[in-house]
Amino acid sequence: MSEFENIIAEQFSFVKALRNGENKSVVVLRHKTLGTQIVVREFSGDGSVYGLLKNVSHPNLPVIYSVEQNEGRCKVMEEYIDGITVADVLGSGLYTPQGAAEVVKAICAALDMLHSLDIIHRDIKPENVMVDSSGTVKLIDFDAARVFKSYQSKDTSFIGTAGFAAPEQYGINQTDPRSDIFALGILLNVMLTGEHPSKQLYSGRLTKVIEKCINLDPNKRFASAKELSLSL
Helix, strand or coil: CCCHHHHHHHHHHEEEEEEEECCCEEEEECCCCCCCCEEEEEEECCCCHHHHHCCCCCCCCCEEEEEEECEEEEEEEEEEEEEHHHHHHHCCCCCCCHHHHHHHHHHHHHHHHHHHEECCCCCCCCCEEEECCCCCCECCCCCEEEHHHHHHHHHHHHCCCCCCCCHHCCCCCCHHHHHHHHHHHHHHHHHCCCCCCCCCCCCCCHHHHHHHCCCCCHHCCCCCHHHHHHHH
């Protein structure tokens, strides 16, 4: 048993499973003495992104406490966020333009930090954006994230969510920060209409912002999360 597993077994008790599959599991545990909760995720793949995030403190990103990589499996201990996802909110209604813009600006702040570390999230969607009990927006789940490598011409494999993934994620070109901008434009449209822009493009003051985000040509999108945030 590894040191990571020893800590889990000795100090924590099981609360609930958020996801339980062959290649990925996410569970909530409670510290036996302190009563505080944490999230433990295990997945097949490279944990280098989580290793980088362990040294990062940002209000719109979860705290990463511990990362263990062994034989192609990654185990991560991270902050438990007491809140709801954007997907939960959309289950009962749509966002106002102002509300959607505030959420997207917070995600932009998180992406600005990630992109400064050459981390591309690659899986921005309603289920991966949380709002905690104090109203702070958090971008979560970096299992699909990768570190940008300037010498590569394309990603080694497709990882992401169909409908939100930028065209270049399908092996056409390498993903870069503009790939996250594309997904953010899709998310913004879904928050405002409940639909993918291919089915219903939002009509209002944020339409041009969405159209620029989701341009099929990365060179015609916003060049950075900061630029997108300023446009809102």
